[in-house]
Every structure is written in structure tokens, then in C-alpha cells.
Amino acid sequence: MLTLTRTALRRSFALLVLLSLCVAPVALAQPQGPTATPMPPDPFVVTQTTALLPATVGDLAGAKAWDRYTIIAALSPGERRVRGTVTVTVTNRASRPYERLYFHLYPNHPDFGGRLDVTGARLDGQPVVSGTEQGDTLIWLALPRPLPPGGTVRAELSFVARTPRNGSADTFGAFNQEAGLWSLANFYPILARYFADTGWDRRPIDSQGDFVVSSTALYEVTIDAPTDWTLISTGARVSATAVTDSVRRERFVSGPQREFYLGATQGRAQVSTTVDGTRIVSHYQTNHATAGRKALRVAEQALRVFNARYGTYPLAELDVVESALTNFFGMEYPGVVLIEQTLYAANASDFEVTVAHEIAHQWWYSQVGNDAQGEAWLDEGFASYSQVLYYEGIAAPALATDELNFFREEFSASRRRGRDAPLATPPSGLDGMYVPVVYDKGALFFHSLRAQIGEAAFSRFLKGYYSEGRYRDVAGPDLLRAAETACACQLTQLYRDWVLTKAPVRIP
Ligand SMILES: [Zn+2]
Structure with a gap:
């Protein structure tokens, strides 16, 4: 999610084709031996391939874990x-x-x-x-x-x-x-x-x-809906058939995901593009065409930057949806991000960072899962720091510095008022300081980690943490291990100061 506090301061593939593509990796997961008879592909799993990029259908070999x-x-x-x-x-x-x-x-x-x-x-x-x-x-x-x-x-x-x-x-x-x-x-x-x-x-x-x-789980979802509504969902559509003149039946599969988002629109416009094999669709109100196209452009850049920095987004589709959220700027769901409509209307400066932030959650929440009610900083801190990496990735270093300065100022102001806490504090213990601790201090932790271990190790950490944590539920110690593996060094002091205690950390 991206909260409102910033304002206070300023495809589907043809199934048959995919069946032929995917049978090999799925079948590889079956026990093989000199006397073993190869098991037939599991139809539930085979259908899931539609939601994934051809290059990542092999991930379904892990389907028994979901x-x-x-x-x-x-x-x-x-x-x-x-x-x-x-x-x-x-x-x-x-x-x-x-x-x-x-x-x-x-x-x-x-x-x-x-x-x-x-x-x-x-x-x-x-x-x-x-x-x-x-x-x-x-x-x-x-x-x-x-x-x-x-x-x-x-x-x-x-x-x-x-x-x-x-x-x-x-x-x-x-x-x-x-x-x-x-x-x-x-x-x-x-x-x-x-x-x-x-x-x-x-x-x-x-x-x-x-x-x-x-x-993480696998979803197969069948929805009957009036024909004058258009469905948006996690994953990909595998079929659409008429039930009656006024009702259509659509079937979707999710690929490995933590939840299944469903939305229905009326009278909306959309534009789409494809980045690294993923089809991105921007859905917007017809009077916000300029902003709707901008949302697509930002999503395209964000996907390209994060694919390169973290590792490939494995899914065939990603939807960016203009939404009436009112009390917050954006919200992430697997394969779908919701962006508050007033950001479209005003074409505000927070529009771009909100889209980038929510798309970063596709890595830090959707793929690498964590306990949002216990260690919210793991996904929110990382999605916030991704705003910095996004601007660096599109060669806008001054805007990356602006994002960092924003985190520095908001966290410093909070700490001056005595509002600081260990990053590991659950949201229920962060009354009045959820945003400055989880988002701002969380983002600054990643900047501090980067300064301590250096560029090369930080880049190895980003890729290693993603590839190790993908589809799993991680906790703080998993992040620490991934960072220590990347730098071949000890980071217990850094982790203790920022995550486990309220030490007066130096703001990087
Ligand atoms: Zn967020």
C-alpha cells in the first residue's frame, strides 16, 4: 500500500500451444527411475501455465508446495x-x-x-x-x-x-x-x-x-458476470463463453500467487504494451486518457528496471487500475495494482512514485511473501526503497535523491518527536508512527545496507534474496542471511541496530 501521508509534505496464450510447451518441465517434477512409469501431467497444474511466461513455466515443478x-x-x-x-x-x-x-x-x-x-x-x-x-x-x-x-x-x-x-x-x-x-x-x-x-x-x-x-497457492477461478461488465484479475484468462445473452462465463488461472484479485469495470478505457514478455494493461476512466497512458509508461519502465535489478517478474500479465481509494494512494495485489483516481485527475508528482511503489510489491509481497501484520517493513520498506531504485534505473538521479531526502526528512521529524521503533515492531505496536518507521526507516535501512556492503554485493543481494525467497514466506533473518551471503560479511550489528532495537541509527 502507499498511504496518503505524502500529501501532507508535498493474454492469454492458446492453451494447446502452451500444453506442448509446458508438459516437459511439469513432467520433470514427477519421480523418475528405472522402474517408474512417468505420471501423466496434472491438468490443474498444466492449465496454470497460461498465467506464466514461457520462460518461467518450469516454476510449476514446485506445485506440490502450494x-x-x-x-x-x-x-x-x-x-x-x-x-x-x-x-x-x-x-x-x-x-x-x-x-x-x-x-x-x-x-x-x-x-x-x-x-x-x-x-x-x-x-x-x-x-x-x-x-x-x-x-x-x-x-x-x-x-x-x-x-x-x-x-x-x-x-x-x-x-x-x-x-x-x-x-x-x-x-x-x-x-x-x-x-x-x-x-x-x-x-x-x-x-x-x-x-x-x-x-x-x-x-x-x-x-x-x-x-x-x-x-502461495494456485487458483482456478470461474466467474459468471453480466456482459456489460469487463473483468480484471490476477493471472490470465483461459476462456470466455456465453451463458445467456446477458451473462458471460470467464475462467482464469493465477499461477503461484498469495491471493486472487477480481475487479469488474464499466465504461472504462484501456491501453496495453508488452515488456520482457509480460503484457501490461492500464485501465482508466475515459476522461483521464493522458494519465492512463502515463500509468502504462511508468509501469513499463518500472517492470523493465525491476526485472533487471531483482530478477524476472514471472507472470504473463500485469494490470494497473485507476480506482476510487480516497484514503490511500495505491494498493497491491498479485498481478494487479490499484492507483487512486485523484492522482490521475491532477497528474500529480506522486503519481509516478505510487505506480512504481505498487509495482515493486509484485516482487516484495506477491513473489517474496512476508508477514504484513508482523514485519511490514520487509515489503513496505523494500517497495519504498524501490522508488529510489526506479529513478536510478530510468537515469533520473536527482529524483532518486529527492525520494531519499523525503524518507530522511520524514523519519528524522518522527524521531525528533520521540517516535521511533525497531523495524521488527508489528503494525499494532506502531500507533502514530507506522509510516515513518515501516516506510521511511525501512527504506533507509536498505540504503544503509547498500552503503555498508557496496554496489556489487548489494546487487548480488537483490537478485539472491528474490531468487531464494520467490513464492516463499520469508522473515527478517532470511533477509539478513541473503545480505550476508552476498557480501560474505557479518551484518549482525547493522541488523540489530535497525531491526531489533531502537538504537539511534545514523541516517544514511
Ligand atoms: Zn506499499
């Missing part, structure tokens, strides 16, 4: 209602048996101003005992018998979601129907993360931080 979601839903924009079922094939990858499964029902958080009601739940086809916690933002399903490590169960939940209309002034604008966009972020139950030490993530949600904490 749970699978199948969502079937129908949109009723007039009633602002989504009705559907989600089936999640859950594998216990922990070292302890599961007694229950937990799913987040994010739209029941008061900030959403809407609802997500589960109307039925089954495990392996059988009705189950269930209950909710944390103000209905969590639902648990009791397993009839403990699910042992390595075991798999199929959870099926029927749901009805309802969003506000024109609610962005008072609620979370990404779950809202306004200005030609019906944005349906988090519209379905999302399996909670299971932490090795503390078990299921049952914490109350602190809405200073980003909501979603989830692990």
Missing part, C-alpha cells in the same frame, strides 16, 4: 453481491497435526464496510462443525480427525460477499463499487497462514498494516 483453490462464483453488480463456492485442497506442511482449518473473512473487518458470509462448509464432502472468531474475520472448521503432517483435505465453503457502493471515503476502497470499478479484493475465504512456532494465524487484524497474510 495449496489449490477452485472458485466458482456469480457477480450481481446491481446488488453488489458475489455468490459462490471456494474449494481449497489443503495439505498439512507443518510438523504437527491440524485439529482445525482457519480461513480469513477479511470483508467482515469494519474497515471494509461490507460482509463475507459463509453459508455452508464441508470437509471431504461431509458437513463440519465450524465457528467464527475475531469479530467474524476468521472462520474455523473442525477436522473430524486430526490431519497428520503430509495429509490432505478438501475444504469447500459456500459464500456470499457484499460490498459498499461509493464507500471509499469511509471504508477500504479496494472492496467497493465506485466510479466505474467494482473492486472485489479478498471477496472469498482465504486460508490463514500456519506458523511453525505459533500455529494458525488467529491474530486480530490491525488495519494500519496490509490485511492479507497468506501463503
Whole structure:
């Protein structure tokens, strides 16, 4: 996310073609031996190739590490209602048996101003005992018998979601129907993360931080929608067929992703381009054509810079969507970024950094995942520092310095008021200093790291941290290890001062 505080200071491929491209890498993942019979390709996994670049379909060899979601839903924009079922094939990858499964029902958080009601739940086809916690933002399903490590169960939940209309002034604008966009972020139950030490993530949600904490999964999603609405989603469309004269059925696959974003637009315009094999689409209001084209240009530059600096964005598509967010500038979802409409209208200077920041989250959140409710600096600090790397990458060093100065000034001002904290502080412990600590101090940590280990090691760190962390859930010590590997040096003092304690760090 990019918050508003800055203002205070100033393709689809033809499936058959891809089947022939992808069978080899997927089949390679199957056990092979002198007596083994090669397993046929898994159709669920094979279909996922549509969402990925041809060069990255081999990533699906790791599909056994990810749970699978199948969502079937129908949109009723007039009633602002989504009705559907989600089936999640859950594998216990922990070292302890599961007694229950937990799913987040994010739209029941008061900030959403809407609802997500589960109307039925089954495990392996059988009705189950269930209950909710944390103000209905969590639902648990009791397993009839403990699910042992390595075991798999199929959870099926029927749901009805309802969003506000024109609610962005008072609620979370990404779950809202306004200005030609019906944005349906988090519209379905999302399996909670299971932490090795503390078990299921049952914490109350602190809405200073980003909501979603989830692990990489594969999604196959079928949506029935009125033909006069255009769908935007994570991943790629694999088919579109007419159900009736007024209803169209579209099927999407996500590739390995942490959540599935869905939006529907009416009366919007779009422009697109292709960068390093990824198709970028900018969706905008028809009276914002100049800014809509600029959003595409910035996204194109950002993708090119970050692909070179971090490693390739593995997906075939990326959408940039003008949105009524009102209380924040931008929000990231896998394969989709939402940008506040007033930035388009004013063509403001914050427009470019917001687009670059949200696109950087495709690496730092979507691909390399972290606990946004625990260590928000890992993705927000990195996405903020990416604003600096973006300007460096497009040969605009003065603007890169402006970004750094902005972080320096905002963090210094906060610290002068006594508002400083270790980067590792969870959002719930950062009242009144979430932005200066997580975004500004977080960005400055990366600059300090760069100064200490030098350009060559910092470049190795960026690539190594991404390739090691891709699709995984990382924590601070993983970042420390990646940096120490890159520099072949010890960084425990730097890490302790910035991340673990409130030492009076020198602002770089
Ligand atoms: Zn952000």
C-alpha cells in the first residue's frame, strides 16, 4: 500500500500451444527411475501455465508446495453481491497435526464496510462443525480427525460477499463499487497462514498494516458476470463463453500467487504494451486518457528496471487500475495494482512514485511473501526503497535523491518527536508512527545496507534474496542471511541496530 501521508509534505496464450510447451518441465517434477512409469501431467497444474511466461513455466515443478483453490462464483453488480463456492485442497506442511482449518473473512473487518458470509462448509464432502472468531474475520472448521503432517483435505465453503457502493471515503476502497470499478479484493475465504512456532494465524487484524497474510497457492477461478461488465484479475484468462445473452462465463488461472484479485469495470478505457514478455494493461476512466497512458509508461519502465535489478517478474500479465481509494494512494495485489483516481485527475508528482511503489510489491509481497501484520517493513520498506531504485534505473538521479531526502526528512521529524521503533515492531505496536518507521526507516535501512556492503554485493543481494525467497514466506533473518551471503560479511550489528532495537541509527 502507499498511504496518503505524502500529501501532507508535498493474454492469454492458446492453451494447446502452451500444453506442448509446458508438459516437459511439469513432467520433470514427477519421480523418475528405472522402474517408474512417468505420471501423466496434472491438468490443474498444466492449465496454470497460461498465467506464466514461457520462460518461467518450469516454476510449476514446485506445485506440490502450494495449496489449490477452485472458485466458482456469480457477480450481481446491481446488488453488489458475489455468490459462490471456494474449494481449497489443503495439505498439512507443518510438523504437527491440524485439529482445525482457519480461513480469513477479511470483508467482515469494519474497515471494509461490507460482509463475507459463509453459508455452508464441508470437509471431504461431509458437513463440519465450524465457528467464527475475531469479530467474524476468521472462520474455523473442525477436522473430524486430526490431519497428520503430509495429509490432505478438501475444504469447500459456500459464500456470499457484499460490498459498499461509493464507500471509499469511509471504508477500504479496494472492496467497493465506485466510479466505474467494482473492486472485489479478498471477496472469498482465504486460508490463514500456519506458523511453525505459533500455529494458525488467529491474530486480530490491525488495519494500519496490509490485511492479507497468506501463503502461495494456485487458483482456478470461474466467474459468471453480466456482459456489460469487463473483468480484471490476477493471472490470465483461459476462456470466455456465453451463458445467456446477458451473462458471460470467464475462467482464469493465477499461477503461484498469495491471493486472487477480481475487479469488474464499466465504461472504462484501456491501453496495453508488452515488456520482457509480460503484457501490461492500464485501465482508466475515459476522461483521464493522458494519465492512463502515463500509468502504462511508468509501469513499463518500472517492470523493465525491476526485472533487471531483482530478477524476472514471472507472470504473463500485469494490470494497473485507476480506482476510487480516497484514503490511500495505491494498493497491491498479485498481478494487479490499484492507483487512486485523484492522482490521475491532477497528474500529480506522486503519481509516478505510487505506480512504481505498487509495482515493486509484485516482487516484495506477491513473489517474496512476508508477514504484513508482523514485519511490514520487509515489503513496505523494500517497495519504498524501490522508488529510489526506479529513478536510478530510468537515469533520473536527482529524483532518486529527492525520494531519499523525503524518507530522511520524514523519519528524522518522527524521531525528533520521540517516535521511533525497531523495524521488527508489528503494525499494532506502531500507533502514530507506522509510516515513518515501516516506510521511511525501512527504506533507509536498505540504503544503509547498500552503503555498508557496496554496489556489487548489494546487487548480488537483490537478485539472491528474490531468487531464494520467490513464492516463499520469508522473515527478517532470511533477509539478513541473503545480505550476508552476498557480501560474505557479518551484518549482525547493522541488523540489530535497525531491526531489533531502537538504537539511534545514523541516517544514511
Ligand atoms: Zn506499499
